[in-house]
Amino acid sequence: MSRKRLQQLVDSLGHSTKHFNKSEVECLIKLFDKLVAESSSRFAAAGFDRSMFRDILHSAFGMTEEMMMERVFRAFDRDNNSCISATEWVEGLSVFLRGTLEEKIKYCFEVYDLNGDGYISREEMFQMLKNCLLKQPSEEDPDEGIKDLVDIAMKKMDYDHDGKLSFKDFEKAVRDENLLLEAFGPCLPDIKVHQQKQKCNTMYFW
CATH class of the missing domain: 1.10.238.10 (EF-hand)
Structure with missing residues (x-):
């Protein structure tokens, strides 16, 4: 250059x-x-x-x-x-x-919204967590454990109870508890x- x-x-x-x-x-x-x-x-x-x-x-x-x-x-x-x-x-x-926290919330949401439809669905959560979590050899069906984690995330973060996370849901959850910023996988350094x-x-x- x-x-x-x-x-x-x-x-x-x-x-x-x-x-x-x-x-x-x-x-x-x-x-x-x-x-x-x-x-x-x-x-x-x-x-x-x-x-x-x-x-x-x-x-x-x-x-x-x-x-x-x-x-x-x-x-x-x-x-x-x-x-x-x-x-x-x-x-x-x-x-x-x-x-800023606001910028990182927008960035993480964009990373987690796999299909770009403006929501993080149960299927997207499952897919990301399945890829990011280490599988334990003793687990007979690790998918069941991941489904449990998705259920926990939905109960904690789905404020309008529509079965998926909007940006508004995600933002509120992260502002209430900053550790949820990377809830579905490490996407920050x-x-x-x-x-x-x-x-x-x-x-x-x-």
Whole structure:
């Protein structure tokens, strides 16, 4: 990326990104360029493809669950072109790393709403929990345990009793109990991991 293009992008994102200052934005863009340059992906000229992004989620943020990493990829990929641009990278990290509770509630709901219909259904909860929970070898039917967890979640979070979670339900539940933010799977960075990771110049950027 040329110096002029870099400065234009920094200036633009410096205005639109709330949680990073301009030097941090520049740092993140340079990191993006470095990772893209090191990649052998055919998408590298445009940005991160799924494989590159999953590698970053795993190595930098301690994420391991495939389904959650795919959902995080989709949350970052705002234009749905299967490639994360420098702008999407910086704007996504702004919420992912430093977002307000309100921003993180919106982000997590979007991750958990698998079909994008504006609700988290029992089936979606089951699917996510089944993928995220470790199966115990002694369990004869682990699905029954997951169904019990879904029932518990619905009783606690389904305020209007319509059998699914609207954004309003999810928001109220999380505001009442912040630990419910990642109720259906880890989709935010592991605090212990990301606090120890990546320096840019002499500054932590997250």
